[in-house]
Amino acid sequence: MSTSPDCDVIVWGLGGMGSAAAWRLAAAGARVIGLDQFGPAHDRGSSHGETRIIRKAYFEHPDYVPLLTRAYELWRGLEQGLASPLFHEVGLFLAGPPESVAIRGTVAAAQEHSLPLERLTAAAARTRFPGFQFDDGFEVVWERQAGYLEVERCVLAQLEQARNHGADLRFQTPLLAWHEDDWGVTVETRQGRLRSRSLVVCAGPWSRDLxxxxxxxxxxxxxxPAPEALTLRQGAGTFFFDLPEGQFYGFPSRNGGGCDPATFKLAEHTGGDLVDDLLGVDRSQHPADLEKIRGFLRRHIPGAGLEPTAHGVCLYTLTADHHFLVDRHPDFSRVVVGAGFSGHGFKFTPVIGQALADLALRGGTSLPIGFLAWQRPGRTIPDFR
Ligand SMILES: Cc1cc2nc3c(=O)[nH]c(=O)nc-3n(C[C@H](O)[C@H](O)[C@H](O)COP(=O)(O)OP(=O)(O)OC[C@H]3O[C@@H](n4cnc5c(N)ncnc54)[C@H](O)[C@@H]3O)c2cc1C
Structure with a gap:
């Protein structure tokens, strides 16, 4: 069999992580072929729905903060030359009981990394954030360096950078099968067989097959429908409530004015039905989901309308400990995996893309990703079941 490769690296999946990996690989001079089963910035996986929160004082674990510092730099670099920013630094408040995971974790990460964070009582927060209702005894923390990313535009910008650096990006091209041998990796598509030195897996929900x-x-x-206090023109930011009944987050209204009614996006971070058939996901609006979110609205955003103007469905791919998996595959030396981004990965895409590129091209990275390893202290991926 010929040993002449079609490229250095094949990127499997061109959503949030794959678009970033293709960009960082191509920018490093690698010959890259990227494959996606759907079109650019599609709505069938995990990287759609207008917006994603970005924040630095990371309650999930302080070890994410150095990665976020690099991600912030990469996002700012990526948006240079674009007509409008990708990253809107409008701030974020988190609210909940002082002992809640989000409040405790945010304060701890800010302290460990000397990040600016304001701490408010419920009474002070009621004045500061009109439009919201905070229970007595809540603590509210405000991170001004946080905000939101325009998710589809980010994916498209990463794809464009990849292309500008010479990557060959192929959409509507499912990867059907692959295998590794001593020489490299062979991938099957409907259009034929491709050979590369290594494979970077960024298949999002479809990673669970691997x-x-x-x-x-x-x-x-x-x-x-948004109350005026939740509009960008009134200075509203993003928000996250950690409550005994669940964690809820949302974004300021980005439209409104003129004839447009102002609307804002709201969702629950916790919960969600398990998905078996990834291509047949039920995308209809479920009454139980609506009732739960309305319960939150009535209590905490009493001026909002209760009839949704739009609805969507997205997919979380969760590890058991809700931390990402970014590593070489333990059984395939030429395969690198970025998976399990557990509902909080988008803000990291450029820095995870860089880590995946380093792992594929050099076998290691100087980025501090040890805590995201396939085998972590006291835990291995099979134990996640
Ligand atoms: C509702 C929702 C809200 C979220 N909010 C936030 C937030 O506020 N902040 C934040 O940081 N993160 C957030 N996240 C998480 C973040 O969006 C995800 O972690 C991230 O988008 C995951 O990217 P991915 O590349 O792993 O997956 P995807 O973007 O889904 O990409 C996987 C790609 O692989 C392709 N693929 C799979 N199999 C094949 C195949 N065989 N052949 C070819 N292509 C294939 C798919 O078509 C897809 O394009 C949220 C996620 C959701 C769903």
């Missing part, structure tokens, strides 16, 4: 223990959940997202 990574045991991943769980995919259906996540409904709603848009509701």
């Amino acid at each position: 990574v045991p223990g991943l769980e995919v959940r259906r996540k409904p997202v709603f848009w509701f």
